[in-house]
Amino acid sequence: MKIVVCIKRVPDTEARIRISGGTAIDPAGIKFVISPYDEFALETALRLKEAHGSAEVLAVSVGESTTGEQLRSALAMGADGAVLLKGQTSFDGLATAHALAAEIREQNADLVLLGMKAVDDDQQQVGPMLAELLDRPCITVAASVTLEDSTVVCEREVEGGVEVVEAGLPAVVTITKGEFEPRYPSLKGIMAAKKKPLAEKDAQLAPSRIQVRELTLPPERPAGRIVGEGKDAVPELVRLLRDEAKVI
Amino acid sequence: MNILAVVEQRDGTLRRSAAEVVTAAKSLADAQGGKVHALVIGPANTDTASLAKYGADTIQLASGEAADHYDPDVFAATVAERVGAGDYFAVLFAAGAQGRDLAPRVAAKLDVPLAADATGLAVEDGELVVTRPVYAGRAFAKVTLDAQPRLVSVRPNTFRPEESEGAGTVENVSVSTAPSRVKVRETKAAEGAKMDVADAPIVVSGGRGLKGPEHWTLLEQLRDALGSTAALGASRAVVDAGWRPHAEQVGQTGKTVSPQLYFAVGISGAMQHLAGMRSARTIVAINKDPDAPIFKVADYGIVGDAHEVVPALAEEIRKGR
Numbered sequence: 297m298k299i300v301v302c303i304k305r306v307p308d309t310e311a312r313i314r315i316s317g318g319t320a321i322d323p324a325g326i327k328f329v330i331s332p333y334d335e336f337a338l339e340t341a342l343r344l345k346e347a348h349g350s351a352e353v354l355a356v357s358v359g360e361s362t363t364g365e366q367l368r369s370a371l372a373m374g375a376d377g378a379v380l381l382k383g384q385t386s387f388d389g390l391a392t393a394h395a396l397a398a399e400i401r402e403q404n405a406d407l408v409l410l411g412m413k414a415v416d417d418d419q420q421q422v423g424p425m426l427a428e429l430l431d432r433p434c435i436t437v438a439a440s441v442t443l444e445d446s447t448v449v450c451e452r453e454v455e456g457g458v459e460v461v462e463a464g465l466p467a468v469v470t471i472t473k474g475e476f477e478p479r480y481p482s483l484k485g486i487m488a489a490k491k492k493p494l495a496e497k498d499a500q501l502a503p504s505r506i507q508v509r510e511l512t513l514p515p516e517r518p519a520g521r522i523v524g525e526g527k528d529a530v531p532e533l534v535r536l537l538r539d540e541a542k543v544i
Numbered sequence: 545m546n547i548l549a550v551v552e553q554r555d556g557t558l559r560r561s562a563a564e565v566v567t568a569a570k571s572l573a574d575a576q577g578g579k580v581h582a583l584v585i586g587p588a589n590t591d592t593a594s595l596a597k598y599g600a601d602t603i604q605l606a607s608g609e610a611a612d613h614y615d616p617d618v619f620a621a622t623v624a625e626r627v628g629a630g631d632y633f634a635v636l637f638a639a640g641a642q643g644r645d646l647a648p649r650v651a652a653k654l655d656v657p658l659a660a661d662a663t664g665l666a667v668e669d670g671e672l673v674v675t676r677p678v679y680a681g682r683a684f685a686k687v688t689l690d691a692q693p694r695l696v697s698v699r700p701n702t703f704r705p706e707e708s709e710g711a712g713t714v715e716n717v718s719v720s721t722a723p724s725r726v727k728v729r730e731t732k733a734a735e736g737a738k739m740d741v742a743d744a745p746i747v748v749s750g751g752r753g754l755k756g757p758e759h760w761t762l763l764e765q766l767r768d769a770l771g772s773t774a775a776l777g778a779s780r781a782v783v784d785a786g787w788r789p790h791a792e793q794v795g796q797t798g799k800t801v802s803p804q805l806y807f808a809v810g811i812s813g814a815m816q817h818l819a820g821m822r823s824a825r826t827i828v829a830i831n832k833d834p835d836a837p838i839f840k841v842a843d844y845g846i847v848g849d850a851h852e853v854v855p856a857l858a859e860e861i862r863k864g865r
């Protein structure tokens with residue numbers, strides 16, 4: 297059983313975004329991390345491995361050489377190997393999916409896990425695109441993943457409830473937050489990671505077909521007002537919602 | 545050139561987003577001198593008549609047993625076949641749970657890029673310029689797509705439905721025979737979930753300031769006072785504590801919502817929470833700490849104890865109905 301986890305290097309969720317040159321963010325001073333949902337995907341893979349013993353977990357990322365840091369973290373968390381596909385990603389998720397597909401075909405993975413979305417571009421698309429390119433079934437936004445022989449069974453949040461779905465392996469699954477938190481790398485894990493293989497090759501990345509004309513900071517929300525204190529302020533609030541904001 | 549609007553239904557009733565997607569398509573069609581085709585995949589008796597009211601010239605209805613329930617393989621293949629049968633400038637989807645699952649599959653099948661979760665669309669010098677939030681709403685990107693058709697999903701509750709005349713000619717089209725590879729074993733309805741927080745035009749969210757899951761009856765009262773289109777939301781702190789299900793979580797690792805009205809009750813307003821709700825039209829904060837960061841984004845705030853303010857608020861709203 298081989299499980300590939302696709303991880304992306306993204307700015308920390310607390311990072312203050314500044315724009316540089318009008319079309320990109322200024323990376324100066326920003327801490328970069330593994331995208332949070334990709335950490336959940338990796339945690340899911342590690343738990344499947346623990347439950348099944350024989351699985352091999354491989355972390356794959358398309359990114360610049362700095363992405364090695366995040367792949368090392370993945371190895372420290374417990375991945376068995378890592379592959380860096382060197383190239384500059386863009387908003388064009390299909391281009392990224394093609395680059396990942398080329399590697400995954402070579403790796404012959406039984407199960408590919410991705411985050412449901414990367415928290416930088418928020419496109420929420422690479423997983424299902426990758427599945428189409430590989431011609432494999434795809435389950436998106438799974439909160440839990442279990443394996444039953446050659447079937448993957450997932451619980452996914454749908455509008456108004458939870459759906460239990462299944463697909464035959466090989467398959468692609470995108471992960472949302474489930475019952476557990478991703479583990480922290482232990483000291484032992486960090487030491488072990490130094491000896492684990494981190495392969496590097498050039499990504500088969502086509503030029504982006506999504507062009508950024510402009511990147512801007514969101515308009516500041518105009519300063520709001522404190523209507524008052526305690527329940528005495530309630531009638532005035534309701535009046536404002538009704539007559540000024542016209543939302544009730 | 546024409547625009548294809550892929551709209552959603554549930555059990556034969558169009559979803560709220562259908563009017564929004566058709567309205568967005570209409571504005572692009574007008575800017576191009578083209579027509580709006582709306583595609584509905586669903587039961588044969590789906591009531592599609594209202595789509596004409598928002599400007600749909602043709603309504604393609606793909607019905608058959610395989611169309612009754614959302615199946616990603618069948619639906620994606622059906623949309624790809626319809627797109628292939630026309631010559632579209634753009635194809636629009638709703639960026640709700642289903643559309644975000646569907647659109648990328650269609651994009652990969654057609655080998656064209658996709659711009660997801662658009663909050664603005666414009667045609668400038670014949671090119672489609674899409675505005676979309678990135679970095680969880682901490683920045684906005686204006687992008688163009690070097691492909692035809694241009695695939696875009698539009699954020700729910702963002703494009704206000706506008707009425708305009710469309711011929712609304714209904715055309716029956718076929719559902720793809722693509723094999724279904726993902727099987728639904730079971731569906732468990734979430735307790736009390738009447739409406740998904742991501743789709744609801746009114747959201748009542750609670751945080752750690754409520755002090756315990758038993759106090760959610762307060763928020764339920766407020767939700768009920770606001771009517772059937774209101775849904776409950778939650779901060780991550782209370783989801784992590786097991787007070788509320790993850791499906792209700794709003795924020796960077798939860799759902800992104802853009803309702804008309806958002807109540808943040810006992811929520812401090814951490815960056816990751818704001819990421820999920822800052823594009824709401826009107827934000828109301830109820831918090832006992834006047835310095836809570838949530839007040840910086842709220843349009844209206846009440847400083848006070850949720851246990852005192854929320855019941856009074858529910859009562860006052862009920863009185864006015």
Ligand SMILES: Cc1cc2nc3c(=O)[nH]c(=O)nc-3n(C[C@H](O)[C@H](O)[C@H](O)COP(=O)(O)OP(=O)(O)OC[C@H]3O[C@@H](n4cnc5c(N)ncnc54)[C@H](O)[C@@H]3O)c2cc1C
Pocket residue numbers: 309332750751752753754778779780781782793794795796797798799809810811812813814815816817820830831832833836848849850851
């Ligand atoms: C990678 C990452 C992702 C995250 N994703 C999310 C996410 O998706 N969504 C999210 O919400 N958070 C997310 N967080 C967590 C976020 O940083 C905050 O910890 C969380 O939002 C805090 O929840 P809270 O506001 O309910 O609790 P607190 O911050 O503890 O705030 C409670 C508030 O209640 C007020 N209060 C107390 N008593 C009362 C009372 N009686 N009446 C009225 N008010 C009262 C307090 O003044 C305080 O402001 C994420 C964090 C990380 C690191």
Ligand SMILES: Nc1ncnc2c1ncn2[C@@H]1O[C@H](COP(=O)(O)O)[C@@H](O)[C@H]1O
Pocket residue numbers: 302303304305331333334356357358359385389392396409410411412413414415417418419420421422423
């Ligand atoms: N450059 C990348 N390298 C590896 N995986 C990626 C990359 N970009 C996106 N992914 C994966 O695809 C998921 C969805 O990303 P997105 O469609 O960009 O929101 C992410 O959570 C990752 O698992």
